[in-house]
Amino acid sequence: MKDFFKRFSRNRGALIGLFILVVVILVAVFAPLLYPDSPWKMVQRPFLAPFSVDGFPLGTDTLGRDVAAGLAHGARVSLIVGLVSTLVALLIGVPLGALAGFYGGLVDDGAMRFTEFFQTIPNFALAIVLVAIMEPTLPTITLAIAIVSWPPVARLVRAEVLSLRRREFVDAARLAGLSNMRILFGHILPNAMSPIIVMASLMVATAILLESSLSFLGLGDPNIMSWGYMIGAARTVIRNAWWLSFIPGVAILMTVLALNLIGEGLNDALNPRLARKGR
């Protein structure tokens, strides 16, 4: 564990990423305190440029709403959807991949054909269709993103379990009379944690991109302010007020970049032998 922190903190990119992410998390957590009013509320003249009026550092949008307030509240949506959809994807992918790798044979064949099927479907198109059919709300958007994100997890976990199941500690556990389930979930999976953690951190980044793309297309929860919605709403005025699209985009870019940097840092720190191999 000490080695882990040492290796992680030696990675400059990862530290920058962690710093950015902490800022975004703080903004998200304290958004209701920083901007207690609804981010949908009109507060000033529309189209105020950034830094032109005191109290509205990022200006106002097409309807006179405070851009900074929207940004702060949007951070909550991005992080929650990114985090929860990744957790749900792990809940689908980890057991499926683990059972496929552990039991092999027909179970493996069936599970992998199923996974391949979902991997073949263009995932953003599937997410669009799912959200459109289920009606856009925070839970359905999260679920749709999870549904299109789990296949790589299943494949990764399967490969890990395949390589671990013949190890001596598994034989030892078997001799000790442990049940299959306890061997799999108590002994094999904990040893496969580090690549799963790395993948999960990158999945949160992808999920945030997916969420913003969906709400850009108008498939966001209509009651919740999000970064993608802000860009989509400002699209029609891009010629006159380009900053209205620019600012939320920078927020997405920085958050996703931060998560990618952290993912790489985790990869280097958790798998020192594989370090710098990239993906």
Next chain:
Amino acid sequence: MDIVTAIVGRLLKAVITLLMIVILNFFLIHAAPGDPAAVMAGEAGAADAKYIAQLREQFGLDQPLMVQFWNYVSGVLQLDLGYSYRQQMPVLDLILERLPATLILTLTAFGMSLLLGIVFGLAAAARQGKWSDTVITSLSLLFYATPLFWVALMAVVLFSVKLGWFPAFGYETVGADYVGFQMVLDRLKHLVLPAFTLGLFFMAVYLRMTRSSVLEVSQMDFVKTARAKGLQENVIRRRHILRNALLPVVTLAGLQAGQLVGGAVLTETVFAWPGIGRLMFESLTARDYNTLLGVFLISAAMVILFNVVTDLVYRLIDPRIGAGGAA
């Protein structure tokens, strides 16, 4: 197993996948909100119960689910994807009308991102650890984190509104009626921004893959052997490293191409590019579920086709993969 059996097997697998997508599509259509007959009647401006019942009978919506399912599958097999009551056209005709534009856009973006990704990836690997490597890899990390629709919008602001270099929307200058070379030039000008912004993310992916693959292969024993034999460095690079490093990049790129179709929805929406991605967005806002799912089906079919082709090409290039190797 010989190559013919392998090809037949691969095609069979593709057909099964396609059938599964058709089945999935049927259930998605049924999960779509609203009674299609009622919606259709509403469109026709005559929402009385008798008319709705008549529509239901006409489109077989009063049949048991299994019968409807059979009707749907046999319809799709005969290339009937249903009717778009919004656009008053069969869905297939709508899609076929828009498909060429999407193919031009996605294939250009794919070719460009693969080419640039490989070139810059090789450049970065050759200068590993130097400042130019750092610049290239940092930029790729940045592009990798950039939302596609946002970079498209920013490209419009910069290259179209501010600099006026390229048109901001459409695939040709409306009303100009160019012919011959001028028409080609005009369309190319319209293609630059959409293709570039769609390809940017994928370029970053291929760049990173190329760089790490080259660095990995360079460490392998056969490269050391080649060096020990006294082969010239550029011969080693070209004949030994390049070939072995690029094979996985090209395959993975082929398998990833499906993502381009999804990306096209965003790019085509921003640039008003008249392809199936834009059609998907339009049917989304018009709640035209038949068209939406038709586009979904066709784009999935395109991806499967593309995967089969990549897979077969890969088998032909790489002698190490047996004819029955992993698909």
